[in-house]
Amino acid sequence: xxxxxxxxxxxxxxxxxxxxxxxxxxxxxxxxxxxxxxxxxxxxxxxxxxxxxxxxxxxxxxxxxxxxxxxxxxxxxxxxxxxxxxxxxxxxxxxxxxxxxxxxxxxxxxxxxxxxxxxxxxxxxxxxxxxxxxxxxxxxxxxxxxxxxxxxxxxxxxxxxxxxxxxxxxxxxxxxxxxxxxxxxxxxxxxxxxxxxxxxxxxxxxxxxxxxxxxxxxxxxxxxxxxxxxxxxxxxxxxxxxxxxxxxxxxxxxxxxxxxxxxxxxxxx
Numbered sequence: 001x002x003x004x005x006x007x008x009x010x011x012x013x014x015x016x017x018x019x020x021x022x023x024x025x026x027x028x029x030x031x032x033x034x035x036x037x038x039x040x041x042x043x044x045x046x047x048x049x050x051x052x053x054x055x056x057x058x059x060x061x062x063x064x065x066x067x068x069x070x071x072x073x074x075x076x077x078x079x080x081x082x083x084x085x086x087x088x089x090x091x092x093x094x095x096x097x098x099x100x101x102x103x104x105x106x107x108x109x110x111x112x113x114x115x116x117x118x119x120x121x122x123x124x125x126x127x128x129x130x131x132x133x134x135x136x137x138x139x140x141x142x143x144x145x146x147x148x149x150x151x152x153x154x155x156x157x158x159x160x161x162x163x164x165x166x167x168x169x170x171x172x173x174x175x176x177x178x179x180x181x182x183x184x185x186x187x188x189x190x191x192x193x194x195x196x197x198x199x200x201x202x203x204x205x206x207x208x209x210x211x212x213x214x215x216x217x218x219x220x221x222x223x224x225x226x227x228x229x230x231x232x233x234x235x236x237x238x239x240x241x242x243x244x245x246x247x248x249x250x251x252x253x254x255x256x257x258x259x260x261x262x263x264x265x266x267x268x269x
Contacts, residue, residue, distance in 0.1 A: 076135050082124055125161045125162040
C-alpha cells in the first residue's frame with residue numbers, strides 16, 4: 001500500500017528551494033535598482049557596464065574641464081578688450097600729438113597719459129590670472145582634456161601682450177616725429193590684440209563644439225547603460241509575483257501530502 005510519494009515531495013521541495021533563491025535575486029534587483037550586482041550574475045554584462053560607467057564619469061569630468069577652459073578664455077577676452085581700449089586711446093593721443101598746432105607742454109601732458117596707459121597695459125598683462133596662472137603675460141599653451149580617453153585634448157594658447165611684446169618699448173610723444181612713429185606702432189599693436197581676440201573667439205567656439213559632443217555622447221552612454229544595468233521594475237515585479245505563486249503552490253502541495261500522511265498513519269493506529 002502506497003501512502004505518499006517521496007519523489008513528489010522531493011521534487012516540490014527542490015523546486016521551492018530554487019524558487020526561493022530566484023526570489024532573493026529578484027528582490028535584490030528591485031532593492032538595488034541594478035540588474036547586475038555581482039560578476040557571477042553576468043560577468044560580461046558587469047565588464048561592459050563598468051567600462052561604460054568609466055566613460056560616462058570621464059565625459060562628465062571632461063565637460064567640467066572645458067568649462068574651466070571657457071572661463072580662462074572669457075577672462076582673456078575681457079583682458080584683451082581692456083588692452084585694446086588702452087591702445088586705441090594711446091593711438092588717439094599719438095594722432096593728436098602729431099598735429100603741428102600742439103606745443104611742447106601739450107605733448108608733455110599727453111606723454112604723461114601715455115605712460116599711464118603703458119603701465120596699465122603691463123599691469124593687465126602681468127596680473128591677470130586664472131587659478132594663479134598668468135594668461136596674458138605668458139606664451140605657455142594650456143592643454144584641455146576634452147574627452148574621456150588619452151589623446152583627446154585641445155590646446156588653447158596664452159599670449160604675452162606686455163608692452164615689450166607689443167613693440168611699445170620706448171614709445172614717446174615728446175616730438176611730432178615721435179608721435180607720427182607711434183601711430184604706426186600702435187596700429188601694429190592693435191592688430192596683434194585684434195588677431196588674438198579673433199583666435200580666442202574661435203577657441204571658445206571649438207570648446208563649445210566639444211562640449212556639445214561630450215554631452216550627447218554622455219547622454220547616449222547613460223541611456224545604453226540604463227538599458228544594460230538598470231532594473232526593469234515592472235518586469236521584475238511580475239517575475240516576483242510568479243515566483244511567489246509557485247512558492248505558495250509548492251508549499252500547499254507539501255502541506256497537503258504531509259497532512260494526508262498523518263491522516264493515513266492515524267488510521268493504522
